[in-house]
Amino acid sequence: MSTMTQEAPFRPAVTPDPSVTAVPFSRLLRVELRKLVDTRAGFWLLAAIGIITLAVIVVFLFAADADQLTYLNFVAATATPQSLLLPVLGILAVTTEWTQRTSLVTFTLEPSRARTAVAKLVAVVLVGLLAVGVALAVAALGNLAGMALQDGAGTWNIEAAGVRDFFVLQLIGVVQGFAFGMLLMNTAAAIVLYYVLPIAWNVLFSLVGALEDAAPWLDLNTAIEPVYEGNTLQGDDWAHVAVSGTIWVLVPLALGVVRLLRREVK
Amino acid sequence: MIIVEQLTKRYGAFTAVDRVSFRAEPGSVTGFLGPNGAGKSTTMRMMAGLTRPSAGHSTILGVPYERLPNPGRHVGVLLDASAQHAGRTGREVLRLGATVMGLPRTRVDEMLEVVGLSGSEGERRIANYSLGMRQRLGIAHALMADPQVLILDEPANGLDPAGIHWMRGLLKSFAERGGTVLLSSHLLHEIEVIADHLVMIGRGSIVADGSKAALLSSVGTLVRGLDARALGRSLDDAGFAYTTTTDQAYVVAATGEQIGTAAVRAGVVVTELRAADGAGLEDMFLQLTSDDAREKVSA
Numbered sequence: 001m002s003t004m005t006q007e008a009p010f011r012p013a014v015t016p017d018p019s020v021t022a023v024p025f026s027r028l029l030r031v032e033l034r035k036l037v038d039t040r041a042g043f044w045l046l047a048a049i050g051i052i053t054l055a056v057i058v059v060f061l062f063a064a065d066a067d068q069l070t071y072l073n074f075v076a077a078t079a080t081p082q083s084l085l086l087p088v089l090g091i092l093a094v095t096t097e098w099t100q101r102t103s104l105v106t107f108t109l110e111p112s113r114a115r116t117a118v119a120k121l122v123a124v125v126l127v128g129l130l131a132v133g134v135a136l137a138v139a140a141l142g143n144l145a146g147m148a149l150q151d152g153a154g155t156w157n158i159e160a161a162g163v164r165d166f167f168v169l170q171l172i173g174v175v176q177g178f179a180f181g182m183l184l185m186n187t188a189a190a191i192v193l194y195y196v197l198p199i200a201w202n203v204l205f206s207l208v209g210a211l212e213d214a215a216p217w218l219d220l221n222t223a224i225e226p227v228y229e230g231n232t233l234q235g236d237d238w239a240h241v242a243v244s245g246t247i248w249v250l251v252p253l254a255l256g257v258v259r260l261l262r263r264e265v266k
Numbered sequence: 267m268i269i270v271e272q273l274t275k276r277y278g279a280f281t282a283v284d285r286v287s288f289r290a291e292p293g294s295v296t297g298f299l300g301p302n303g304a305g306k307s308t309t310m311r312m313m314a315g316l317t318r319p320s321a322g323h324s325t326i327l328g329v330p331y332e333r334l335p336n337p338g339r340h341v342g343v344l345l346d347a348s349a350q351h352a353g354r355t356g357r358e359v360l361r362l363g364a365t366v367m368g369l370p371r372t373r374v375d376e377m378l379e380v381v382g383l384s385g386s387e388g389e390r391r392i393a394n395y396s397l398g399m400r401q402r403l404g405i406a407h408a409l410m411a412d413p414q415v416l417i418l419d420e421p422a423n424g425l426d427p428a429g430i431h432w433m434r435g436l437l438k439s440f441a442e443r444g445g446t447v448l449l450s451s452h453l454l455h456e457i458e459v460i461a462d463h464l465v466m467i468g469r470g471s472i473v474a475d476g477s478k479a480a481l482l483s484s485v486g487t488l489v490r491g492l493d494a495r496a497l498g499r500s501l502d503d504a505g506f507a508y509t510t511t512t513d514q515a516y517v518v519a520a521t522g523e524q525i526g527t528a529a530v531r532a533g534v535v536v537t538e539l540r541a542a543d544g545a546g547l548e549d550m551f552l553q554l555t556s557d558d559a560r561e562k563v564s565a
Contacts, residue, residue: 015327031366102350
């Protein structure tokens with residue numbers, strides 16, 4: 001209790017201390033990265049992404065035929081579990097501020113909500129990149145193990161474009177989750193809508209034959225399907241990703257930012 | 267120094283805060299008093315840039331809150347001690363705050379020590395904290411950067427008597443060193459013992475604002491009669507200004523002699539006649555509280 005009273009001189013403060021400068025972005029980013037892992041939910045989500053990635057590699061190693069044990073197939077095996085879990089990371093990064101009401105402290109320490117939002121987005125993108133990096137590394141180990149243990153083909157059959165598309169696929173997921181979280185500001189609603197809406201949308205397009213041509217333009221899952229099929233994204237595919245990505249990622253993100261800037265923090 | 271000018275917040279047709287103006291001076295503790303739902307928290311959120319005012323503005327150290335560089339270094343804010351992630355430890359919360367504000371990590375342990383959450387308590391998750399412990403953590407967070415201004419919303423809530431005593435000492439010494447303290451409460455007695463200056467709010471508007479000494483000192487003469495209505499008429503006839511207390515007495519802007527004379531003239535029996543020693547403030551506060559209570563019943 002004594003530390004507050006040790007510097008005794010009376011100093012009636014009527015103006016801000018001029019030596020104090022704005023919070024640099026690097027510190028905001030550090031805090032947002034730390035917030036992703038310093039709770040049980042955050043820690044176990046990241047741990048789960050790592051463990052499940054490892055698990056699918058091991059399962060694939062022992063379940064697949066020897067001629068299927070190529071680097072591309074190992075990488076592809078990690079795509080589905082990661083694309084299911086990484087968006088949750090993006091969602092939680094924003095929604096916990098509201099469900100746990102930490103936004104009260106966050107935005108009193110940094111009144112620029114836009115800066116905080118950017119720091120959060122950069123943080124989840126960095127973790128997303130890391131997760132994909134881990135997946136590529138674990139897949140490489142799987143491929144080596146395949147050659148050693150299972151007499152696997154072991155082909156390093158993935159081009160730079162394939163790696164790039166793999167990153168694009170997962171980053172779209174993370175940012176889309178983030179955008180849904182920003183817009184809905186509620187964990188349950190964001191998670192449910194994130195998974196249910198695209199499925200409903202997908203069903204709609206497969207039921208209504210007339211919409212089939214429009215599907216890759218309007219449905220993000222259809223647009224990125226080539227990546228799951230082991231193909232690289234070509235000219236038309238990029239246009240599809242750009243248009244449907246705008247609808248499903250950028251528009252919710254923009255609306256979410258507007259909502260964040262206007263919202264009363266309580 | 268905090269200056270609040272004409273702050274107003276409307277939610278549709280409802281005006282939660284109505285043209286609120288006051289100042290909190292350096293070197294003093296300003297108590298922001300009002301019943302629950304009077305607009306204290308909304309006013310404080312507007313001061314911290316969390317709620318956009320419908321009209322009016324406020325400054326801290328002469329600057330709007332949003333324009334303070336690294337505001338945590340200038341203003342310690344505690345708006346709701348329970349608004350913390352239940353899954354974080356107390357130490358982690360302070361560590362996040364220290365990182366944003368750019369404070370050395372040693373400050374975290376120092377502050378845990380200051381607020382009495384040292385040792386294993388700092389390592390516990392906030393889900394397992396009592397409200398009193400959350401308040402201590404919130405106060406630690408607010409004081410961590412050794413700011414010049416403190417804004418605390420109901421900081422005594424949940425603290426035990428020893429904790430309240432401790433906080434009182436902490437805030438007094440903070441003000442004695444030149445700091446500005448604004449703290450809110452819905453309990454008059456809690457504020458009375460600590461504040462130098464009182465601002466009272468009821469239904470969104472300021473109803474009293476002044477030094478504690480002035481507000482609590484004589485504010486007129488208290489008179490009570492057998493027939494309250496007849497006594498009231500005699501005061502009207504004599505042309506005195508007065509307020510009616512909740513227990514059928516009157517606080518009158520006149521001397522005892524003047525009131526006694528008026529009562530005799532009207533033939534009213536007076537049962538109590540004395541200086542209204544600060545009862546005015548308490549009565550005003552009770553009135554505010556009971557008005558709101560009535561409103562809830564009829565709603």
